[in-house]
Amino acid sequence: xxxxxxDDALLDALFAEAAGDGKPEVSADLMARILADAEAMQPTAAxxxxxxxxxxxxxxxxxxxxxxxxxxxxxxxTVAGVWIGFSAYGTIVxxxxxxxxxxxxxxxxxxxxxxxxxxxxx
Amino acid sequence: MPYDxxxxxxxxxxxxLYANGDPxxxxxxxxxxxxxxxxxxxxxxxxxxxxxxxxxxxxxxLWKIAPDWRSGEAKVTTWLFRVVANLCTDxxxxxxxxxxxxxxxxxxxxxxxxxxxxxRARMDALQQALxxxxxxxxxxxxxxxxxxxxxxxxxxIMEISVEAVESLTARGKRALAKVLxxxxxxxxxSDG
Numbered sequence: 001x002x003x004x005x006x007d008d009a010l011l012d013a014l015f016a017e018a019a020g021d022g023k024p025e026v027s028a029d030l031m032a033r034i035l036a037d038a039e040a041m042q043p044t045a046a047x048x049x050x051x052x053x054x055x056x057x058x059x060x061x062x063x064x065x066x067x068x069x070x071x072x073x074x075x076x077x078t079v080a081g082v083w084i085g086f087s088a089y090g091t092i093v094x095x096x097x098x099x100x101x102x103x104x105x106x107x108x109x110x111x112x113x114x115x116x117x118x119x120x121x122x
Numbered sequence: 123m124p125y126d127x128x129x130x131x132x133x134x135x136x137x138x139l140y141a142n143g144d145p146x147x148x149x150x151x152x153x154x155x156x157x158x159x160x161x162x163x164x165x166x167x168x169x170x171x172x173x174x175x176x177x178x179x180x181x182x183x184l185w186k187i188a189p190d191w192r193s194g195e196a197k198v199t200t201w202l203f204r205v206v207a208n209l210c211t212d213x214x215x216x217x218x219x220x221x222x223x224x225x226x227x228x229x230x231x232x233x234x235x236x237x238x239x240x241x242r243a244r245m246d247a248l249q250q251a252l253x254x255x256x257x258x259x260x261x262x263x264x265x266x267x268x269x270x271x272x273x274x275x276x277x278x279i280m281e282i283s284v285e286a287v288e289s290l291t292a293r294g295k296r297a298l299a300k301v302l303x304x305x306x307x308x309x310x311x312s313d314g
Contacts, residue, residue: 007299041185
């Protein structure tokens with residue numbers, strides 16, 4: 001058991017030394033070679049400028065609908081739709097349809113479907 | 123970039139700066155990564171010239187991938203160690219095809235001071251002992267005990283499970299202890 005501890009201590013000491021002072025030294029020549037590679041491979045300002053910018057999802061969407069003017073039209077239409085929905089409820093929408101939506105009275109689909117009346121006229 | 127701020131910049135941020143053409147990022151990354159990459163390759167291959175080639179090739183791949191680096195997917199060092207591990211494995215396989223003696227002779231420079239000789243002797247002994255392990259055991263032991271990486275990161279580098287890493291390092295360490303057991307006094311560890 002004591003021997004195992006000694007073996008472990010020896011190994012731990014060797015590992016610590018290998019990670020510290022015993023680390024193999026990098027030659028200046030290797031360092032210079034690697035730095036030269038890094039500089040040669042590095043994208044230059046000209047290459048970066050020529051690289052097309054990556055498009056985000058939002059800009060792709062904007063491009064698809066035709067830019068900011070279209071977005072303004074879309075917004076106007078949306079607001080108008082919401083306004084009509086609130087203000088015209090009960091006046092434009094036929095009462096039978098309103099009843100159907102509210103559901104507080106018994107309504108039959110036949111009230112809504114006027115085709116039976118037309119069938120009778122024929 | 124101010125010199126005193128260099129230590130605090132994370133590897134990944136440096137890589138982004140490098141890809142954006144920052145010349146100081148190229149220098150700092152080279153100074154930071156080369157010793158780690160070279161030291162690992164040297165411990166695994168046991169040969170300076172081959173380790174230098176592997177280090178240069180691994181970093182060349184880093185420079186190449188820099189503009190397309192996907193942030194957050196892997197640590198730069200994990201990615202780099204994986205490249206080094208694969209390059210070393212390729213070299214070890216080729217070497218076996220040519221020469222069955224996979225343990226290179228340690229370098230034999232005559233050092234003047236006695237303690238330098240002792241240190242050199244200890245590092246040579248460790249290198250020889252590492253040479254007796256299987257390639258996978260050697261990679262795992264060096265990453266765990268010399269590079270000081272955690273088992274999950276080693277598992278990612280070697281593309282194996284954490285359990286497999288634990289098994290490789292445990293068996294590797296036992297085998298090393300066995301090889302070095304008789305050399306305690308000779309290596310200056312008679313007290314311990």
